[in-house]
Amino acid sequence: MLFMFFICFLRWYVGKLYLQNSTFFAGLASGFFSIFVEHPSRRRVLSVYMLNQCSEIIFNALRSRNMVMEIPHGEVLMFALSLGAFLYCMRLDNHLRDPVCKVLRLLMGKEEFLPPPDAGDSEDNVQPCHHDGGCLMHTAKGSALPFLGGYSVRALLLLLGRRLRRRPWLALIHRAPWGQGLFLGGAVALFRGSRCLLRRACGHESPWQVLAGGLLAGLSMAASPNSTLALYMAWKLVEVLYCRAAKQGCVPTVPWGPEMLFALGTGVMMSCAVVEPHNMRPSYAKFLNNVTGDRLRQVNRHPLEILGFHCSSIYPDYF
Numbered sequence: 536m537l538f539m540f541f542i543c544f545l546r547w548y549v550g551k552l553y554l555q556n557s558t559f560f561a562g563l564a565s566g567f568f569s570i571f572v573e574h575p576s577r578r579r580v581l582s583v584y585m586l587n588q589c590s591e592i593i594f595n596a597l598r599s600r601n602m603v604m605e606i607p608h609g610e611v612l613m614f615a616l617s618l619g620a621f622l623y624c625m626r627l628d629n630h631l632r633d634p635v636c637k638v639l640r641l642l643m644g645k646e647e648f649l650p651p652p653d654a655g656d657s658e659d660n661v662q663p664c665h666h667d668g669g670c671l672m673h674t675a676k677g678s679a680l681p682f683l684g685g686y687s688v689r690a691l692l693l694l695l696g697r698r699l700r701r702r703p704w705l706a707l708i709h710r711a712p713w714g715q716g717l718f719l720g721g722a723v724a725l726f727r728g729s730r731c732l733l734r735r736a737c738g739h740e741s742p743w744q745v746l747a748g749g750l751l752a753g754l755s756m757a758a759s760p761n762s763t764l765a766l767y768m769a770w771k772l773v774e775v776l777y778c779r780a781a782k783q784g785c786v787p788t789v790p791w792g793p794e795m796l797f798a799l800g801t802g803v804m805m806s807c808a809v810v811e812p813h814n815m816r817p818s819y820a821k822f823l824n825n826v827t828g829d830r831l832r833q834v835n836r837h838p839l840e841i842l843g844f845h846c847s848s849i850y851p852d853y854f
Contacts, residue, residue: 537565538805539830554839558806566801570794580634582793583774585800587767588819592807595814599845608757614765615753617772622648622726622749624775626742635771642719643726643752644677647745663734670731677727682720689715714759721755809834810844 541561546552566585570578597603606612625636626648640648646666666673689712693705726748733744756765780786789795804823808831812820824831836846 537569538562538827541565554810554842558809559802561802562805563798563802565805567794567798569801570797578793578797579774582796582800583767583770585797585804586770587763588816589800589803590766590770591762591816592803592811592814596807596811599811599814608760610760610762610765611754611756613769614756614761615750617765617768618722618753619746619749621768621772621775622752623742623746624772624779626745628779631775633771633775635768642681643723644673647727647730650740663738663740664731665740670728670735674724674727674731678720678724681723682716684716685719686712686716711759717758718755721758722752725755726752810836810839810842810846812846 538561541564542557545556545561549556570581573581594603598605621635622639622643625631625639629648629650644666649665664670664673668676690707690709693709693711729748729751730744733747734740737744777786781788807815808820808823812831815823820831836844839846
């Protein structure tokens with residue numbers, strides 16, 4: 536509603552209908568005012584989510600113009616680097632209370648991020664691994680539940696879909712549930728297994744071993760590639776690093792930073808929804824169209840073809 540209001544307001548204030556006013560600036564203003572409805576604790580989460588969506592849209596727009604090239608398995612490499620650095624930050628600062636940190640501690644094991652126990656006066660009794668049970672049991676036990684959880688949730692989503700209602704047994708042998716299970720279970724197995732190997736090889740606990748284990752664990756995304764999750768992990772890493780630097784006084788704390796980031800992301804999102812909907816994720820374009828009451832689909836994009844946007848390709852039957 537605010538987006539439509541600011542389109543009309545800017546058109547009345549300027550006296551003409553400009554492309555930037557009707558798309559980017561209207562989305563910028565509507566996003567800035569709408570974020571204040573949310574609780575302050577949720578604004579940072581929403582701003583990171585919006586940056587995640589916008590970065591994907593901007594990349595698709597640049598790729599459609601042949602300005603960037605897609606790297607094979609780029610989302611896997613991005614996720615591996617982001618996960619390794621994120622887990623390393625968690626090992627250095629065990630007091631991080633971000634929701635993603637809580638999920639990763641629960642998934643990978645809280646004991647993997649604790650400092651090594653005090654050796655005392657006797658060094659003969661020091662064990663490189665301080666988890667309960669053997670290393671193989673520790674790895675297998677930790678990866679079994681994530682594998683079953685990922686497999687079950689993905690299979691259930693397939694069962695709820697329209698395509699497999701007539702043959703529901705296909706959901707049990709579909710590639711997607713197995714890939715999701717291997718992704719989650721493999722990530723935990725690679726992380727815990729590599730940590731145990733490095734601890735026994737070096738004879739002691741070190742934070743860099745968490746970094747190496749996170750890099751190997753991130754490669755498990757090859758079983759179920761997900762660019763959205765890779766981008767989200769990358770932006771969460773940027774958020775954690777910036778917050779740590781701000782606490783140490785290395786970078787300034789920007790007033791209303793999450794609100795301005797959300798507004799900027801909304802401006803880019805709504806601008807792309809009008810002039811370049813073909814560069815958006817189809818599911819999200821459908822969501823925005825439903826939120827606006829089918830208004831985005833009713834925009835006449837054919838006059839914009841002269842500007843080279845090719846925006847009428849997604850709705851060619853406007854007339």
